[in-house]
Amino acid sequence: MGRYKDTYESWKRDPEGFWAEAAKEIDWFKPATKTLEVKDGLSRWFVGAETNSCWNALDRHVKAGRGAQAALIHDSAMLGRVRTFTYAELLDEVATFAGVLQRHGVSKGDRVLIYMPMVPEAAIAMLACARLGAIHSVVFGGFAAKELATRIDDAKPKLIVSASCGLEPGRVVAYKPLMDKAIEMSAHKVSGTIVLQREMEEAPLLEGRDFDWAYEVEKARAAGAKPDCVAVAATDPLYVLYTSGTTGKPKGVVRDNGGHMVALKWSMKHVYDMNPGEVFWAASDVGWVVGHSYIVYAPLFHGCTTILFEGKPVGTPDAGTFWRVIADHGVKALFTAPTAFRAIRKEDPKAELISKYDLSKFEVLYLAGERADPDTIQWAEKALSGRPVIDHWWQTETGWPMVSNPMGIERLPVKYGSPSVPLPGYEIHVVDEACKPVPANTTGAIVVKLPLPPGCLPTLWENEQGFRESYLAEFPGYYKTADAGYLDEDGYLYVMSRTDDIINVAGHRLSTGGMEEVLAEHPDVAECAVIGIADAMKGQVPVGFLVINAGVTRPAAEIEAEAVQLIRDRIGPVAAFKKAMVVKRLPKTRSGKVLRGTMRKIADGVEWTTPATIDDPAILDEIKAVLRDAGLAKA
Template identity: 80%
Template structure:
């Protein structure tokens, strides 16, 4: 660990000097008075500085001679259309839409909710808010009306930007009725809504409240309304992003302007190994943190070409759609969730579709979002012949906490580990008394305070909630709510959420470790393990297996082999006796498996339909499978 170790130690020796040097990559209207200001356990980066995120993402590149380079490629597998925007074209569209917002009374500090599908207007609206110093809050398109309403009441937006519909394989999802219902349910009422009308399903507009995007853009153009970037404080919020599955008061993760830019710009080269001009693709959604950090802000701050993809890893039209996008647009690095690759592997286990495409420009694959199990990573390595890099971070951190820093130094891969802590993060594994545990001992993963630039400084209008959620349990540390261990080389292994550590007859066991074993079965495409209440042992593990396409063996046979594998690799202590073969696993739209809800069904507890679920019918299927095996209640 040469260059990585030297860089990490340099950060540790002088964090403020390290981040001050990284901040030279950003244009500032006014320099900072202090790099880091501590207010008790809250931290503020680059206090006293003023800046503008839109300027750094767009105008700076146009002024610096990069105006004719492609900034954004919108590739829709749903419509079969591709649109390309140079930095100059994107800057001009953003400036015009900022003019639209300004004409509707939007200015510095005002909130704007974006409830959008994966269309270029979503990126334009985000950057236009940043241009004016307004605070955007993107809510995943198609989110339930009740969930959207809680976010409207918490963010109190002056205006909402939405679209008539989103597109899924074989259907259009009407967004406008959901938006109308959410506004009806919310106590706070926005003054106006701007609606992108899509040809696939147009929506009726409410007179006096709703405005057509195209008409508004034409009016702003005719009036010459294209405001310049508004300087804001580095510590002012750029956006608020609500964490998925919120109950009660929503948790609005705040992202500042200054620290966010510094951290993302640093990460593009040092973590992801890409240079200005390279094509970078984060196959996520703008409604999630990955979409904010690595579809929109990170690549544009770094001067890359970024891809906005509307489609799925399978079924639009087949399991080769990712390879098609990489080949068509000369993608150098792809960042997606392991879930996507498990879906591709299930449909095309021998990776036959890869052979149809020229992937000669493709160099790096990054996985994050769910645990990168060794079997999926090794399958991707064989299929693509490029380094496959697991890395780990959260909505709250905004950028990678643990990674293999490809721009600094390619470290040896240890399967099952996202590698080592990045500068800014001192990662420790502790027990319930917040005391560090020995190497290779499972405990709670925490980050020593203060948090680095780019991390959430607090929750929206809720400092107390921030402290209670993240800082109270382990004084002096940020609680990640993930469990795992550090090995003797400082490699982190993230095994599960702390809720997924199960207690089997006094033995604390990780469901992630069992999933890793199950994923190694040649017929298993993906799997999940939950801890189910047991009168004798406290909890026992139950596994769920989805088999690869084309496997024609009896389900009972595969389940029996899977049970034997866990008993062989982990031992009888795991008490693993039940594996259920199911058609599919319930997931959020961002690809996270809903283990908590599955556990409640298995235990016969009351549960509610998660707002972020991709397909509610799957939970019925899981309930049936559990009921047939003697768990929970049928239906």
């Protein structure tokens, strides 16, 4: 740990100096008067500075002569189409759409809600808001009307930018009726909407309220309406991104302009080992934080080419889609969720499709978003002929990685099951309920010592009290991650589960993530989930759900028995693991997180609602039927 250790220690010695040096990579209209200001436990970075995120993503690269380089490649596997924008072309589109927004009354500080599929116009709308100093709030396209309405009422946007429809394999999802219903349900009334009409399904527009994207752009272009970048304070919000709250009310994570740019620009080189001009692909959605940070903003801040992909890892058309995109566009690094690779592995267990494609420019795979079990990582390493597969860990709230193998600083030894080591900016501790550090290799709550570094949320949107209660109150002096795990003797972190996925079996605190790691080693298991369900004798007992690889013909009962034996052999009878069930699929969010909490509620017979983020609600009925057939459902 030579270079990494030196870099990390230099940050610890002088955090403000470290980030002030990193800030030199950003164009500032006015320099900061203070690098860090902490008031009542809240941090504000680069106080007094003025800048603009759109300028740093586009204008400065064009000014520096990078205008002819590809900035954004839209690859739609759904439609079999590719569209490439150079930096100069993307700047022209963004400036023109900023003119559209301006003509509709949007100015600095106004909110604009973006409800879009994976089309280039989604990124264009985000950057156009940034250009004007407006605050965008992207809501995942196709979100239910009720969820959209709660976000409208919380953010109080002036405008909604949407599309007529989105695409899922085998079907078209109409967005306009969902948006209309949400507008009807919300107490806050928007002044208008701008709708991108897609030819798969055009939407009827309400006169006086709904405006056609293409027509509005044409008018702005004819009028020469291309506003310059508006100077904003580094501490002004760039966007609000909603994440699920435990109360059911969504939490609006605020991202500032200055700290966000500094952290993301730094991460592209030091975490992801990317250089300007190289091709980076984050296979996520703009509705999630990964899409914000690593599809739209970070690659453009760094002068890379970014890919915006409309498709799925399997089924558009097959499990070779990711390899095709990498080959077609010369991708150097791919960042996706482990669940995507589990899906690919399930359909193509021997990775035979990879041989059809030229991956000569591809160097490294990054995984995050859901725990990456060692078996999935090792399968991916083998499929990719030994290329590094790097698990790393972060959250919507942090906006960029907390823990990673820092490939651009020093490639550290991989320890399977660990996302590696804390990055500069993050001092990670593992503590007990009394906030006392626990020994190495002991599971506890993962917390981050305050102040948080640049790029992390400074607060929640118009809810400072909620911010303090959610993140700062339980462990004074620390940010609560709500994840559980342990640090080993070398300082590597192991994130085992959410804190509410630590189950108490007859007084023994056990991690469901640890059990999943064992089950994933079974050669027939493509993916798995373990939940703790209520038990009168032991408090809780674990139950496993197994999805089997394609082509496996053995009886499910055999595989289930072997899974139970695996846990007994590796973790011991203390786990009280007596039941594993083969299921067709696991319920997940659209970003690939398994909905363990909902599964647990179904099993325990407590009241539950279908999560707004679920990919396919029908899977919950399948889980309910499996639990009922096994005699485990309480209701």
